[in-house]
Amino acid sequence: MRLLIVEDERRLAASLAGGLAAEGFAVEVAHDGLTGLRRALDHPFDLVVLDIMLPGMNGYRVCAELRAAGVETPILMLTAKDGEYDEAEGLDTGADDYLTKPFSYVVLLARIRALLRRRERAGGAPAITVGDLTVDPASRRALRGDVEVELTAKEFAVLEHLALNAGQVVSKTQIMEHVWDFAYDGDPNIVEVYVSALRRKLDAPFGRRSIQTVRGAGYRLDAGGG
Amino acid sequence: MRLLIVEDERRLAASLAGGLAAEGFAVEVAHDGLTGLRRALDHPFDLVVLDIMLPGMNGYRVCAELRAAGVETPILMLTAKDGEYDEAEGLDTGADDYLTKPFSYVVLLARIRALLRRRERAGGAPAITVGDLTVDPASRRALRGDVEVELTAKEFAVLEHLALNAGQVVSKTQIMEHVWDFAYDGDPNIVEVYVSALRRKLDAPFGRRSIQTVRGAGYRLDAGGG
DNA sequence: GAGGATCCTGAGGCGGACCTGAAGTCACCT
DNA sequence: AGGTGACTTCAGGTCCGCCTCAGGATCCTC
Numbered sequence: 184m185r186l187l188i189v190e191d192e193r194r195l196a197a198s199l200a201g202g203l204a205a206e207g208f209a210v211e212v213a214h215d216g217l218t219g220l221r222r223a224l225d226h227p228f229d230l231v232v233l234d235i236m237l238p239g240m241n242g243y244r245v246c247a248e249l250r251a252a253g254v255e256t257p258i259l260m261l262t263a264k265d266g267e268y269d270e271a272e273g274l275d276t277g278a279d280d281y282l283t284k285p286f287s288y289v290v291l292l293a294r295i296r297a298l299l300r301r302r303e304r305a306g307g308a309p310a311i312t313v314g315d316l317t318v319d320p321a322s323r324r325a326l327r328g329d330v331e332v333e334l335t336a337k338e339f340a341v342l343e344h345l346a347l348n349a350g351q352v353v354s355k356t357q358i359m360e361h362v363w364d365f366a367y368d369g370d371p372n373i374v375e376v377y378v379s380a381l382r383r384k385l386d387a388p389f390g391r392r393s394i395q396t397v398r399g400a401g402y403r404l405d406a407g408g409g
Numbered sequence: 410m411r412l413l414i415v416e417d418e419r420r421l422a423a424s425l426a427g428g429l430a431a432e433g434f435a436v437e438v439a440h441d442g443l444t445g446l447r448r449a450l451d452h453p454f455d456l457v458v459l460d461i462m463l464p465g466m467n468g469y470r471v472c473a474e475l476r477a478a479g480v481e482t483p484i485l486m487l488t489a490k491d492g493e494y495d496e497a498e499g500l501d502t503g504a505d506d507y508l509t510k511p512f513s514y515v516v517l518l519a520r521i522r523a524l525l526r527r528r529e530r531a532g533g534a535p536a537i538t539v540g541d542l543t544v545d546p547a548s549r550r551a552l553r554g555d556v557e558v559e560l561t562a563k564e565f566a567v568l569e570h571l572a573l574n575a576g577q578v579v580s581k582t583q584i585m586e587h588v589w590d591f592a593y594d595g596d597p598n599i600v601e602v603y604v605s606a607l608r609r610k611l612d613a614p615f616g617r618r619s620i621q622t623v624r625g626a627g628y629r630l631d632a633g634g635g
Numbered sequence: 636g637a638g639g640a641t642c643c644t645g646a647g648g649c650g651g652a653c654c655t656g657a658a659g660t661c662a663c664c665t
Numbered sequence: 666a667g668g669t670g671a672c673t674t675c676a677g678g679t680c681c682g683c684c685t686c687a688g689g690a691t692c693c694t695c
Contacts, residue, residue, distance in 0.1 A: 296586075322578060323626050373683085375641095376644075380644095396643090398641065398642075561671055601653060609655090
């Protein structure tokens with residue numbers, strides 16, 4: 184899960200980023216509105232934590248611009264208590280929830296979780312099918328035809344990301360950013376290792392070759408004709 | 410059983426929350442209408458205690474919005490005696506019962522119990538079947554085939570939540586938030602302990618393995634072929 | 636065809652997730 | 666007051682997933 188935190192108070196931002204990273208989120212931080220907007224437009228995030236009072240471009244505008252650009256990522260707004268800004272206005276511009284400063288870390292975490300859950304339920308997180316391969320995030324199961332293939336957490340996450348972009352080339356960096364923590368700076372070889380494991384588990388035993396290597400570019404998940 | 414209390418008088422809210430928590434309910438509190446509404450939309454509660462006079466958004470509106478959003482949770486409204494607000498209006502907006510301030514704690518508890526019972530009788534809680542496992546919230550019974558398995562309150566609550574999401578992976582955090590008080594921040598190990606107990610009681614003696622551990626993700630209740 | 640870059644994959648250690656028996660705490664009942 | 670049982674915490678142990686590493690295979694370039 185990728186989170187973007189747009190918050191100009193550096194200490195608060197760093198503190199939140201640290202805590203959320205420890206929870207397993209891949210966290211990115213922007214310290215002003217324009218940077219935040221750019222970031223959110225460039226990369227798909229699963230959730231954006233957006234402060235209202237920001238230098239340059241305030242949170243309302245960032246929020247509105249994102250929605251105008253068709254970005255549907257859940258947005259959690261942070262408002263100060265002084266009443267200068269109105270919560271309702273935030274919700275009107277397209278935010279999904281708001282939180283009044285000061286707030287505790289656990290409350291923030293709970294809200295984030297709630298938003299992510301709501302999104303999942305609404306979307307239903309439908310199973311993805313590529314050829315006779317089924318990837319079901321809800322039950323965390325992978326099926327080749329009717330046969331269940333047991334995958335580890337990381338294997339499943341990599342496969343899920345490939346399946347979401349089936350037919351398209353996905354770079355190793357892209358996979359790393361989505362599956363691993365954003366700040367993870369290990370060897371990209373790790374992706375090769377997991378692709379290798381996936382092939383061994385759900386291609387080899389079935390005589391398939393669904394995960395294609397695109398040399399110099401990345402990997403592509405195809406139907407992989409039997 | 411999860412309760413949401415929406416009440417701006419902090420002392421009253423805290424007092425009620427404390428008492429009801431002692432009764433075994435998982436209690437959450439919101440101090441204004443909008444927060445209460447969001448909370449109730451995010452998490453499924455078994456009952457909402459809703460004050461009418463609230464800052465920002467009054468109880469009627471909260472109630473109406475919840476019903477409009479398809480939330481069928483029983484709502485118990487709290488009205489002041491001064492007659493400014495009308496009980497009938499509360500019932501019209503979709504509340505299930507009302508209580509006039511001041512009221513005693515035991516009366517409130519009785520009303521809450523009555524509402525929960527009514528809901529159960531109305532068939533709102535049908536027995537859940539997963540394979541040959543039957544979980545009946547109304548009679549608070551668990552059956553493996555025809556054999557009744559005796560479970561403690563917490564064990565049953567954990568099983569119920571797993572059964573409600575049968576076939577899907579449920580995280581430990583998710584289980585904790587539903588079965589324990591929302592603000593409970595103990596060791597997630599507690600969930601492991603209860604899963605362990607459930608397996609000992611309703612899997613092992615029958616040679617089953619219906620509660621699957623999904624490493625790094627949570628647990629999943631399956632039919633668990635015998 | 637040589638050389639370099641890229642990719643594959645098996646082995647192994649480490650850390651942590653998970654399990655579970657046991658002890659401690661508390662409320663309730665007798 | 667004592668006993669009982671549910672709930673929780675704790676600690677020891679097991680096991681498994683994750684990552685690193687390195688040698689080999691494959692592909693591209695010149």
